[in-house]
Amino acid sequence: MSTVRxxxxxxxxxxxxxxxxxxxxxxxxxxxxxxxxxxxxxxxLAPRAYALRDALVAHGYEPHLLVLPDAEDAKTAxxxxxxxxxxxxxxxxxxxxxxxxxxxxTTDLAGFVAATWLRGVRVVQVPTTLLAMxxxxxxxxxxxxxxxxxxxxxxxxxxxxxxxDLDLLTTLPAADLRAGMAEVVKCGxxxxxRILELVEADPAxxxxxxxxxxxxxxxxxxAVKARVVGEDLxxxxxREILNYGHTLGHAIEHAEGYRWRHGVAVAVGMxxxxxxxxxxxxxxxxxxxxxxxxxxxxxxxxxxxxDRWPALLEAMRRDKKTRHHTLRFVVLDGIGHxxxxxxxxxxxxxxxxxxxxR
Ligand SMILES: NC(=O)c1ccc[n+]([C@@H]2O[C@H](COP(=O)([O-])OP(=O)(O)OC[C@H]3O[C@@H](n4cnc5c(N)ncnc54)[C@H](O)[C@@H]3O)[C@@H](O)[C@H]2O)c1
Numbered sequence: 001m002s003t004v005r006x007x008x009x010x011x012x013x014x015x016x017x018x019x020x021x022x023x024x025x026x027x028x029x030x031x032x033x034x035x036x037x038x039x040x041x042x043x044x045l046a047p048r049a050y051a052l053r054d055a056l057v058a059h060g061y062e063p064h065l066l067v068l069p070d071a072e073d074a075k076t077a078x079x080x081x082x083x084x085x086x087x088x089x090x091x092x093x094x095x096x097x098x099x100x101x102x103x104x105x106t107t108d109l110a111g112f113v114a115a116t117w118l119r120g121v122r123v124v125q126v127p128t129t130l131l132a133m134x135x136x137x138x139x140x141x142x143x144x145x146x147x148x149x150x151x152x153x154x155x156x157x158x159x160x161x162x163x164x165d166l167d168l169l170t171t172l173p174a175a176d177l178r179a180g181m182a183e184v185v186k187c188g189x190x191x192x193x194r195i196l197e198l199v200e201a202d203p204a205x206x207x208x209x210x211x212x213x214x215x216x217x218x219x220x221x222x223a224v225k226a227r228v229v230g231e232d233l234x235x236x237x238x239r240e241i242l243n244y245g246h247t248l249g250h251a252i253e254h255a256e257g258y259r260w261r262h263g264v265a266v267a268v269g270m271x272x273x274x275x276x277x278x279x280x281x282x283x284x285x286x287x288x289x290x291x292x293x294x295x296x297x298x299x300x301x302x303x304x305x306x307d308r309w310p311a312l313l314e315a316m317r318r319d320k321k322t323r324h325h326t327l328r329f330v331v332l333d334g335i336g337h338x339x340x341x342x343x344x345x346x347x348x349x350x351x352x353x354x355x356x357x358r
Contacts, residue, residue, distance in 0.1 A: 001166075001215050006222050008138060009230035010158035016138055016222050018215070022165040023052055026099070027059035029124050029161030034097045036062045036090055040083065040110045041101040042070045045128055048168065049101055052126075064090050068102070072258070074109045075144040077153070083113040097122045097160075103129035103176075104136030108154075111142030115157035125159045129172055130180025131263060133164040134187070134221035135242075139229040150258070156234060164218060169209035177207050178299050179263030182245075184217050185294055186270060187224035190241050190330070190338045195220050196294060203297035241338040243321065244330045245270030251315035255308055267300035268356060273341075275352035277331035280341060287335055306357030309350065 003019035017025060030037060037056055041049045049065050056063040066086055068074040087098075098121060100110025107125045114123035127137035143154025169177065181199075184206075188195030198213055198220075199206045205213040225242065232238040249269030253260055274291045277283035292302045304312075317325055327349070331341045 001212060004219050006219070006226050008158070008162075008226040010140055010233055012158065012160070014159055014161050016162040016164060016226065018133075018164040018166070018219055018222065020165065020167045020215075022163055022167075023048065023126075024055055026052060026124065026126065026163055027055060027061065029163060030056075030061065030097050030099075031122065031160065033095050034061065034122070036064060036092050036096040037099055038064045038066060038083070038087060038090070038092065038097070038113075039099045039101055040066050040068055040074075040106060040113070042068050042074065042103075042106060044070070044171075045101050045106075045168075048128070052099075052101065062090075068106060068109065071103070071105050072145065072150075074102075074105045075151075077144060077146070079109060080113055080116070080144055083109075084117060087113075087117050092117065092121065094118050094121055097124060099124045099126060100137070101126045101128065102132070103127070104132040107132050107137040108141075108143050108151075111140070111157050111159065112144055112154055115142055115155035120157065122160045123157065125162045126168075127162065127164060128168040130169060130177050130218070131183055132180075133169075133218055134180065134225065135183045137162050137164075138222060138225050140233065141235075158233075164222070166209065166215055166218065169214070172209065174207070175261065177209060179261035181207060181217075181298050182263035182267040182270075182295070182300055184221040185298070186242075186244050186266065187221040188294075189270065189291070189332060189335060190244050191224045191227070191336055192220050193336050196290070196335070199294055199298065203294075207298065240321075240340070241330050244332075244338060245273055247316055247319060247321070247327070247329055248272045248312060250319055251312040252304060254315045255311055264300060267295045268302060268304050271295065271302045272352055272356050273329050273331050275355040276329060276341065276344060276348065277333075279348045279351050280331070280344065282331060282333050282339070282341075284334075287332070290335070303356050303358040306354070309353050309357070312353075313349070 140158035
């Protein structure tokens with residue numbers, strides 16, 4: 001495949017580069033004035049990190065590699081402090097660079113470390129999960145968790161470049177690929193119906209990490225995210241549409257003690273808001289059925305436990321995006337036309353939930 005560049009407008013503009021066999025392109029994203037590069041990665045990516053180290057040395061940089069605890073265990077104040085220690089001992093200056101090589105947990109932590117070291121140094125993101133490629137690594141939101149909740153501490157800090165090497169996805173477990181596909185499909189529902197057509201034409205090809213269909217899906221989903229964050233960097237309004245399916249999705253993640261993958265919970269959340277929009281007379285029954293068909297074809301769930309409604313409602317009311325206890329949802333007025341639904345009546349909410357409960 002040819003390499004594609006998608007420009008993101010932010011406090012400084014940057015490119016998301018999408019292609020295959022791209023690790024050699026990383027030095028080009030770093031900038032010539034940097035000397036040192038701190039590469040943060042989980043153990044699973046160690047072979048790739050070594051290859052990257054060799055490429056960085058060949059281009060005259062001084063790489064430092066640090067293995068992070070896996071997944072969410074990386075997103076803690078303790079791990080950030082360990083990174084600051086490495087940066088301090090290696091005398092990283094304002095010109096030097098942090099690089100996140102991993103899934104969304106790694107890119108969130110790497111971005112946060114870069115945002116805070118010397119009040120902000122450059123970060124290059126090399127996402128290695130589908131979710132991180134189409135969502136976490138693009139857009140500049142960085143953060144860590146605290147004992148009180150997920151992503152409560154963080155900063156907006158855009159990367160200087162994002163490199164999506166689709167070859168990295170070949171080692172990703174199928175369950176992670178499916179979960180990431182929920183965010184891809186979300187971009188289809190809110191902004192790019194061609195994504196939905198591609199999945200409908202051949203769902204198996206959509207999750208084949210070596211195929212051309214997945215490549216086009218990543219390009220299209222990144223283009224949607226780039227367009228939305230380019231117009232609303234700090235989540236004032238338009239960026240909210242990216243939360244399609246996330247209000248109930250977050251509540252389900254909470255109810256499951258964060259053992260469900262994010263995308264899997266969002267899949268159920270999208271069917272719920274589709275039902276909500278149908279109940280409010282804004283979305284057709286055919287479009288709701290399309291949600292169920294597409295998500296099911298990708299092996300994603302479209303129902304949830306009927307006995308959990310009171311707990312989920314309570315969790316949605318506590319969500320940090322809820323304002324003055326009024327529930328707000330991104331809904332569709334037809335495919336590709338997101339709108340907002342504020343304070344829906346309790347019976348409308350309950351009816352939508354009963355349509356997805358089992
Ligand atoms: N900043 C944002 O805008 C944003 C958006 C969405 C999600 N997020 C964050 O992203 C995180 C979830 O990201 P995720 O789903 O990528 O999870 P993750 O980073 O935890 O990665 C999932 C697992 O896959 C492994 N892995 C990663 N790449 C691999 C590869 N190529 N081959 C084999 N194994 C690989 C990881 O080691 C980990 O065990 C959450 O912390 C979430 O809050 C952030």
